[in-house]
Amino acid sequence: MQVEVDLFTVNKRFPxxxxxxxxxxxxxxxxxxxxxxxxxxxxxxxxxxxNHSQxxxxxxxxxxxxxxxxDKFSPLQRQEIEQVFIKHQVPSGVRAALDIAMHDWLGKRVGLPLWQLWGLDRNVIVPTSVTIGINSPEVAKARVRDWLQHLDVRLLKVKLGSPDGIEADRKMLLAVKEEAPNLELFVDANGGWSLTDAIEMCNWLADLGIKYVEQPLLRGQEKSLAELKERSPLPIFVDESCFTSSDIPHLANYVDGINIKxxxxxxLTEAMRMVHTARACGLQVMFGCYSDSSLSNTAAAQLAPLADYLDLDSHLxxxxxxxxxxLVKEGRVLPNDLPGLGVQYSASAT
Structure with a gap:
């Protein structure tokens, strides 16, 4: 198979x-x-x-x-190609791009969208959350209004773990809640809390009706998750602490769910393994993203019927x-009926 590599730059509407x-x-x-x-x-x-960067x-x-x-392989030889990845210690981002492309090719070869090829039910896909980054209370409120004008928002994920401490987190969270009193809120600290702060914040957030807390502690502090889980009334999800299926069994007793990116x-090959491993360990599943375009998020949406939560908003x-x-309908990111990923190039993009 021939492989071509190009770069493209994307800009966020709101940093x-x-x-x-x-x-x-x-x-x-x-x-x-x-x-x-x-x-x-x-x-x-x-x-x-x-300290992990790609x-x-x-x-x-x-x-x-x-x-x-x-060059000597076909996109149908994913198992053999995976061994090449292992041999050459290929970074996960590189593996992702090639694996997604091979799945897209396969879907086009058989003329089916991936979700249908896997026998999944598009109707059970849950709404995606959209993200409110760390800001002053006033800016956070404005960001909520922007999202509500831009999209049929059902869920908000609020980024906490402010460098200014948990009092700044509290003020921002309350501002968001005031601006969107009827929306369900999730919280992601991105490892920005100490264990003491995480315990305090989880109890405070539970009283406000927050659904779950994601990555309260830094990657590398997984041993402290046991104490946090014991003292937190909220479910704990991990993101930065969980890269692949091999990480899941070590975390299973200390968390309630994982964020797959x-x-x-x-x-997609490893993401599917992660879903099945998480389910076998009794954990919930979320799909998230980095600064991904519609290409990667549409790929993740093919597996969305298997998720309890979705955070696929970067392209939006x-x-x-x-x-x-x-497509986005009623707050849900839904894969279309085109074969493979169903992604097209937009000539109008600037």
């Missing part, structure tokens, strides 16, 4: 601030595989978690090195998404 910093623009990688007159598309977006240059350079290695997992905050794919 997103989390506990680790602010993102306004990213340069992502578009991968196309060509075989038998068909093209399969995939995407990799840069991300960083603690930059655009890292992803692009690795892909370019793999091009001649993959294609860039962390290495694509872009001013220049070069792709179109999943």
């Amino acid at each position: 997103l601030t989390i506990s680790r910093g602010t993102t306004a623009q990213t340069t992502n990688v578009w991968v196309r595989i060509l075989q038998d007159g068909l093209e399969g598309w995939g995407e990799a977006s840069p991300f960083g978690v603690g 930059s655009t240059d890292t992803i692009k350079n690795c892909l370019q090195q793999l091009v001649p290695v993959l 294609l860039m962390k997992s290495g694509g 905050n872009l001013t220049d998404d070069p792709f179109t794919g999943a």
